[in-house]
Amino acid sequence: MKTSIRIKLFMGIIFFIFVIVGLSWILNTKYLETYYLEKKEQQLIQYGKEIENTFKNDVENISTELGRIENTLGGNIIIISAEGDSVYHTASNGRGGNGFGRMGMGIPLSKKGIEKILDGEKVLETFEHPKLKVKFLVHALLIEGNNILIFETSIGAIKESVEIAKKFHIYVGFIALGVGTILAIWFSKRFTKPIVELNKVATRMATLDFSKKYKAKDKDEIGQLGQTMNYLSDQLDGTISKLNIANEKLREDIEKERKIDLMRKEFISSVSHELKTPIALIQGYAEGLRENVAEDGESKDFYCEVIIDEAEKMGKMVKDLLNLSKLESGNTTLKMEVFFMDELVEKVYNKYQPIFKDKNIHVEIKKEGKNFSIVGETSKIEQVLMNFINNGIDHIGGEKNITIGINSCNETVRVGIYNTGEAIEKEEMEKIWDSFYKVDKARNREYGGTGLGLSIVKEILKLHHSEFGVLNRDEGVEFWFALRKGD
Template sequence: MKHSIRVKLAVLIVTIMAVSIGAVILYSSFFVEKYYSATKQTSIKSVYYYLKDIIDKDENLEKSDNVRKLNNICERTGTTLILVDSNGNVLFDYGAGKILIERWRDMIFGQNIDEKAPHLIESGNNYKIQSATDRNSGTKYYELTSTLDNGYTVMVRMSVENFKETISITNNFYLWIGIATIAIATIIILLVTSRYTKPLLQLADISKKMSELDFNAKYTGHHNDELGVLGESMNDMSEKLERTISELKTANIELQKDIEKKEEVDEMRKEFISNVSHELKTPIALIQGYAEGLQEGIMDNPEDMNYYCDVIIDEANKMNKMVKNLLTLNQLEFGNSPVNMERFDIVSVINGVINSMKIKAEQKEINVLFEEKRQIYVWADEFQIEEVITNYLSNAINHVDENKLIKVEISEKNGIVRVSVFNSGKNIPDNELENIWVKFYKVDKARTRAYGGNGIGLSIVKAIMERHNKDYGVINHEDGVEFWFELDSKI
């Protein structure tokens, strides 16, 4: 990968190593030779000062311990040394004594070892250090000469290698070692860094999936360092994001439902106003017409006046009934009427409704049959179920034909009780079966108007049964129509 952190890290470390090795080579080329020369000068001076200190204590080097000390220091520093008294007698020498004696003689007689004059490097108190070349071996060396206070002459020689050649060899060595080290280090770095770059790549992949709202990918590493903390943080963030987005989606669904419900309510409100206006238009017109007739006195006959008053009262009663039904339906549809679940005898409720409608049935000479005598208990809201039965019976009475037969039956199966109300009469057209539950819908408008119906009763039944979450319906038979609903007999 062109932009892999693994490659970038390896390149960075290799670059640092290469720069470091280059810096070492440059330092060797420009500064090591000077450092080497300074070190040699320091070494040759330390031998000189050590010899001078011994001579101050033991002028003729009579103590063997002093001679042994001088030998040790000369051996350790690789120094050739000669000490000559004022008469030219050699009191002490170490190393190439004969060569130094010749060198001392050349100095006495003003001659040089080689063709080139020695190069003065440093001049101090009673000593000087020169750089010279041996005329026989060609070896370069530093030479310190001094005349002590007692007249003795000291000559100290220390070989100085051709350090430039040494530095060149060393630099080549560093270069090849550096190349080999960089190659090996690069391989090691790539292998070692993969342990850290792999989890980083995994975290990068997880973050990419999170940006695409895919929260299934999780960090599975086992690092106990910052990578592990980062991975756990990514997992926590993924879970929180997933939970938050889920909550947002839920809230969005609820909001959408609220919007749809508001739109439905608005539509229902418009429909309600339209239907109520339509339903009230006729009775209001009748009431207004008959009231104006009474006011103008167009009827002097008391019987006609009573008839006008009866029409006004009848139309007012119809409007009052419609308003009550609308209020009941409104409470059911908007959940303002709670469902109080209780156990009660459905047979007793049916008998009560039949008795309440007995006078109306007898007036129309309708035969209402209900032969169930035993108690049958169900779970529901007794008041609302009584309203369902009342609407079914009222609807049956209003639509019964000349046979004038209404049958109420109860059946029970697998813990489900079905109550059905049958009336002899004309079938409901198949294309109208779904619409009869819609409020203000009337299959036979003229007949509905005749008995004062407003198309709300079956809408109330639908609302009650849906609030109970139970089934209801209508069935066409050859000789009539059956309306039914079901309730639980067990919890």
């Protein structure tokens, strides 16, 4: 089982209090009585010395002193002359005491004790009252004028005091335990709170969560540790964030690299695929010519026609590819100029006039608003227009209408090339901008498209930071782009 530091500390303090209280209780019960007796003995000896020094064979002189000692001592003082007469007696002085003096029991000393005194020795002994069976601590000594000075104090009283002290100690022990427990709870809580907090911060840090910070403001070692942890957390956060960003970038780079590699492979396979058909046709028709398969002049003309046509397609494709790779290389710098969009549309329209006529296509230019001046490279925008118009022609259907709308908006001029025909499916709308992508391959072959037109348009418009897109309109499709205004 996991024991928290708080409980450990609490238990430790409680154990410590128990030891102290227990030890003091044991010492009390065992040694308090002995200690008390010893102290009493020393006290008696001390008083003995005092009286021995002050007594000049005249009791009256020191009676006040004697009274004081009796009261402090809680016992009796007896002075007996060499002849055995009582010179001083607590009882005769009407003061307390319940010892020999009062009871008139004679000298409270053992025979041995009396002998020792008479020999001039000092006596300290316990003496049991023959009748009362009460023990006394007795100190006797010879003082001036061969008088015998006797102190007696009841051991029973001493024992009683000790018992009271012991009882009191038990209360003290309980109070100490109670107060100690409360203090232990408070202290262990107060002391471990920052550690628990630190642990929480560290645990979060271990899971790379640096949002939690150590908040306590203590200036002690734990407070310092907390500040260090916060610093460490910030540093780690910063470093790991940087590392994550670098990692993310690396991942993106790798992904980009992978995509580029894939694109390159797809590109090569597309190019070779696109070249395969015209090369095969050229080869086949050339061989046919060599082997004189075509006998009459007309057939020969047709063979040559096919070869020239296919070679032209190959030429166009190579030109488009070169164009596209140049645009994609990122080395193209646009020759920006301000020109009028409507004028450029007019120019392109005029170029296409014969084709429109030939193909029976009705074309309309619709202008809305004023000021169609825009910024861009004219020839490149012309290329865009031509590609959209070519596509419009190639995919025209229905009523064979093409509408070129020029719209002057707030900051841009929007151009939309609409042709009647089949709509483009939602999922194709993104893909048609990719190189070599064709929705209907058979149809493409018919009009000879390679699927590079829109990729070139996309690159050109991207270079112009222009917005562009395709929309399915009523009965047709609209390709649009918007260029920044010239003023």
